[in-house]
Amino acid sequence: MNTTTHETTIDLVTSADGTTISVERIGSGPALVLVDGAFCGRSFGPARGLAQELADSFSVYFYDRRGRGDSGDTKPYAVQREIEDLAAVIHHAGGNAFVYGISSGAALALEAAAAGVPMSKLAIYEAPYTGVGVIDGTPVDHEGHLKKLLAENKRGAMVSYFLVTMIGVPAFVPIMLRFIPGVWKSQTASANTLPYETAVLNGFTVPIDRLPQIPVPTLVMVGGKAAPAMVAAQSVITASVPTSLHHTLDGQTHQVSNAAMAPELRAFFAA
Numbered sequence: 001m002n003t004t005t006h007e008t009t010i011d012l013v014t015s016a017d018g019t020t021i022s023v024e025r026i027g028s029g030p031a032l033v034l035v036d037g038a039f040c041g042r043s044f045g046p047a048r049g050l051a052q053e054l055a056d057s058f059s060v061y062f063y064d065r066r067g068r069g070d071s072g073d074t075k076p077y078a079v080q081r082e083i084e085d086l087a088a089v090i091h092h093a094g095g096n097a098f099v100y101g102i103s104s105g106a107a108l109a110l111e112a113a114a115a116g117v118p119m120s121k122l123a124i125y126e127a128p129y130t131g132v133g134v135i136d137g138t139p140v141d142h143e144g145h146l147k148k149l150l151a152e153n154k155r156g157a158m159v160s161y162f163l164v165t166m167i168g169v170p171a172f173v174p175i176m177l178r179f180i181p182g183v184w185k186s187q188t189a190s191a192n193t194l195p196y197e198t199a200v201l202n203g204f205t206v207p208i209d210r211l212p213q214i215p216v217p218t219l220v221m222v223g224g225k226a227a228p229a230m231v232a233a234q235s236v237i238t239a240s241v242p243t244s245l246h247h248t249l250d251g252q253t254h255q256v257s258n259a260a261m262a263p264e265l266r267a268f269f270a271a
Contacts, residue, residue, distance in 0.1 A: 006055040013092045015066075016084040022070035023063040023089055024048075027055025030120075031093035032269065034062040035086060037103025038162065038197050041069040044186040046102070046258055053262040058269070061093045065105075067193040079199050080115075082108055087117045096120055098269045103128055103254065104197045110237070111200070113218070114210040123219040123268055125261065126226060126254055129233040132166055133203040142166055143198040155191040159184075162194050168227075206233060211240035218244040219268045223252035230254070 006027050012020045024042050032054065034047045042048065047062040054060050066085055067073040074081070086108065090097045099119045101109030106124035113122050133140060142165070149158045160174040177184045198204075218241045222234040238246040245268075252260055 006052070011092065012070075013063075013088045015081070015088045017074050017081055019066055019072040019074040019081070019085065021063055021066065021072070021085050021088060023061055023092055024051075025059060025061050025093075026051050027058055027060050029056075029058045030269070031090075031097035032058040032060050032265070033086070033089055033093055033097045033099050033119075034060065035099065035101035035105035035109045036062070036065060037101075037105045038194065039187045039190050040105075041065065041071075041190070043069055044183075044190075046255075050258040050261060053258050054265060057266055058098070059093070061089055061097070063089050065108075065193065067196065068190045073192070077196050077199070079108075079111060082196070082200065083112045083115050083117060086112045090118060098123070098265075100124070100265055102126065102256070104200050107202070108200050110211060110214065110241075111207070113214040113216060114207070116213075119216055121217045121219070121269055122214070123221065123265055124237070125221045125249075125256055126223060126230055127206075127233065127237060128167075128201065128230065128254075129204055129206040129236070130168075130227075130229040131204055131233075132168070133198075133201075133205065139203075143195045146195045146198065150192055150195065155188040156184075158191040158194050159187045162191075162197075166198075206236045206240060208236065208240045211237065212242060214241045214243075216243070219264070220244055220246050221256075221264065222246075222248055223254060223256055224248050224250040225253045 008026045010024045041064040051060040064071040096118045100123045102125045106127035163169045220238045238244045
């Protein structure tokens with residue numbers, strides 16, 4: 001584990017549509033941009049800890065995706081706007097960078113790479129193309145339901161629906177999270193971005209028509225304790241991206257530890 005103290009800098013980067021994106025940098029070396037999954041940002045989730053783990057090897061940039069933390073949220077939302085946000089962060093990082101995305105952030109990073117956003121290499125962990133857009137053979141409008149709950153200001157219900165119905169965690173988990181004030185507060189604060197996640201995830205199916213356009217070496221990772229649908233999704237991604245590697249991280253769940261991830265990224269980006 002990296003125990004060196006590194007200074008951080010925080011900047012506001014302007015995306016193509018004028019939205020300001022809050023970006024933090026730590027460390028020194030080649031630029032590496034981290035792309036968060038649902039709920040997470042600079043102040044909540046794994047990015048800060050992972051950035052600290054990697055700061056002795058990289059200049060690590062991590063940011064609040066639009067609608068979260070200190071970043072703006074210009075309407076209307078479109079996945080292309082988030083691709084432009086990532087492009088703006090990479091431009092701020094020097095115009096080209098290594099990129100690591102986790103969960104829905106992995107899906108966003110894949111879309112950005114396929115759209116031609118400049119990056120040297122791409123590493124992803126468990127992009128959740130798990131097929132939950134169809135239940136018992138019937139398409140489900142998760143995005144529409146989340147938008148309805150948001151219009152009714154039912155943020156807690158949005159978090160519960162996302163976690164239980166869409167992600168598949170046991171129903172008691174959101175109840176338990178309510179007794180962890182820091183976690184529940186952070187999740188409800190970013191609940192407005194949950195409809196964005198459903199859009200980024202392409203109906204929870206691998207975008208096999210776009211992934212062959214990715215031109216950069218790509219490391220596709222999955223945890224050894226992942227559910228079969230998650231494992232299958234990473235195999236489809238690997239088969240769809242022309243220059244890709246597949247790696248299973250033994251013993252890891254979707255909440256992969258930073259200590260397990262950091263050496264994987266160092267090895268892949270240095271190769």
